[in-house]
Amino acid sequence: MKHPPLEILQDYFENALVLSQEKRVKEHLLVCDQCSKMMADFAVIETKVLNRSAPAISAQAQQRIFADAKKMLAQRGQQKLAQIERQEKMKEFFHEWQEKLSFDWRVPALQFASLSLVLAVVVAVETNQTEETTYQPISTDVQVSTYQDVTPQEGE
Amino acid sequence: MSDETWVAQLKEGSEEAFQALYQTYAPDLHRHLFYLLGDAQEAEDLLHEVMMLMIQKIGFYTPRPEMKNSFKAWLYRLSTHRAIDEIRKRKGKMTTEWTDVSDSEPLQDELYEKREQEGLIGELLLQLPLMQRMVLGLRVNDDLSYLEISAILGKDVNTIKQSLFHARKKMKELLLAQGAMA
Numbered sequence: 536m537k538h539p540p541l542e543i544l545q546d547y548f549e550n551a552l553v554l555s556q557e558k559r560v561k562e563h564l565l566v567c568d569q570c571s572k573m574m575a576d577f578a579v580i581e582t583k584v585l586n587r588s589a590p591a592i593s594a595q596a597q598q599r600i601f602a603d604a605k606k607m608l609a610q611r612g613q614q615k616l617a618q619i620e621r622q623e624k625m626k627e628f629f630h631e632w633q634e635k636l637s638f639d640w641r642v643p644a645l646q647f648a649s650l651s652l653v654l655a656v657v658v659a660v661e662t663n664q665t666e667e668t669t670y671q672p673i674s675t676d677v678q679v680s681t682y683q684d685v686t687p688q689e690g691e
Numbered sequence: 692m693s694d695e696t697w698v699a700q701l702k703e704g705s706e707e708a709f710q711a712l713y714q715t716y717a718p719d720l721h722r723h724l725f726y727l728l729g730d731a732q733e734a735e736d737l738l739h740e741v742m743m744l745m746i747q748k749i750g751f752y753t754p755r756p757e758m759k760n761s762f763k764a765w766l767y768r769l770s771t772h773r774a775i776d777e778i779r780k781r782k783g784k785m786t787t788e789w790t791d792v793s794d795s796e797p798l799q800d801e802l803y804e805k806r807e808q809e810g811l812i813g814e815l816l817l818q819l820p821l822m823q824r825m826v827l828g829l830r831v832n833d834d835l836s837y838l839e840i841s842a843i844l845g846k847d848v849n850t851i852k853q854s855l856f857h858a859r860k861k862m863k864e865l866l867l868a869q870g871a872m873a
Contacts, residue, residue: 545856549830551837579872580862584831587812589722589734596735600717600742604709607746612704 538570539563548577694762701749713742716763719833720770726828727774729817737777741770755842764839771825771843778821815865823858826851 539547539560546552547560564571692711700708720741725734745766755761816824822844829840837848844851866872 541856542852545852545859576863576872577859580859580866581831583812583866583871584816584827584862589725590731592717592721592735592738596739597717600713600739601710603739603743604713604746605706607743608704608706608709611746615704 536567538567544570544573545577548574695754698749698752698754698762701746709742709746712745716766717742719763720766723767723828723833724770724774726816726832727771727821727825728777729813733777737770737773741766741773744769744773758839758842760835760839764835764842767829767833767835767839768843771829775821811869811871815862815869818865819858819861822846823854823861826854827858827862830855 538544543552543556543560547557552560564574694712694715697708697711701712717738721734721738724737724741725731728734728737748769752762752765755764758764816827819827825844826840829835829843830837835843837851840851841848846854863872
């Protein structure tokens with residue numbers, strides 16, 4: 536007689552099989568004493584293990600757990616509060632500096648830009664004026680003096 | 692309220708949430724530890740440690756949606772690992788005392804027989820290899836699924852199934868040897 540694999544038998548015992556498989560195992564168990572005995576043994580062991588009672592937690596142990604948990608939670612609460620406080624302080628510090636930086640940089644930057652513009656205008660104007668005063672007299676003077684000296688006079 | 696709600700509140704430091712989670716899980720965890728260690732006092736001490744660990748490590752817990760009892764599995768993982776450490780520490784000095792010796796009242800026959808039987812089962816369970824003992828306990832006593840046991844012990848589901856089968860087979864042999872099973 537062919538027997539189902541042990542894993543299938545165990546899954547049957549655990550109610551972990553799909554219906555079709557479960558039906559096949561059930562049919563097999565009806566005709567196989569060996570597998571039926573195995574299932575019965577599983578049940579006996581389960582009952583014996585389950586029936587073994589465990590002692591209850593003593594009132595003293597429970598009190599100790601609650602007292603220590605209370606302390607630990609309070610400590611954690613304080614740590615958390617201190618952490619939040621630190622975070623808030625850091626936030627404030629950064630915010631302050633952010634404000635300072637944004638104010639301090641905008642005004643001088645604007646001042647610097649306007650000053651540069653004014654300077655640029657002044658320099659441009661100055662340059663134009665210098666060009667006019669420098670070239671005009673030199674060119675006319677030289678031309679006049681040169682031509683005057685070299686050109687032969689009529690009747691010479 | 693659901694576990695996840697209490698867990699969220701415990702993360703915020705709520706004492707009420709701790710008490711609620713304690714009431715829900717401490718008795719089962721204590722039984723699980725007692726089952727693994729075989730000593731009521733040690734199980735209580737370890738339960739204390741596990742409860743403190745729960746507060747310390749709650750920030751690391753993330754729910755696993757594929758698991759029905761995700762938080763329960765997480766707690767069992769904490770306590771199982773702690774129990775394994777303890778068993779390794781005292782290897783060779785394992786106690787086989789399972790009955791509650793604090794009772795000084797004479798026991799009635801039926802109760803005495805039950806206690807004796809329980810003591811025997813406890814001793815036999817301690818003879819199982821640790822892995823088999825843990826799997827059998829988690830499946831039979833704590834009614835956890837293969838998937839949950841696999842998450843607690845960090846082994847794949849097939850290994851869990853095999854261990855469970857071997858645990859039952861070994862238990863049967865031990866019971867037969869003691870004449871406690873036909």
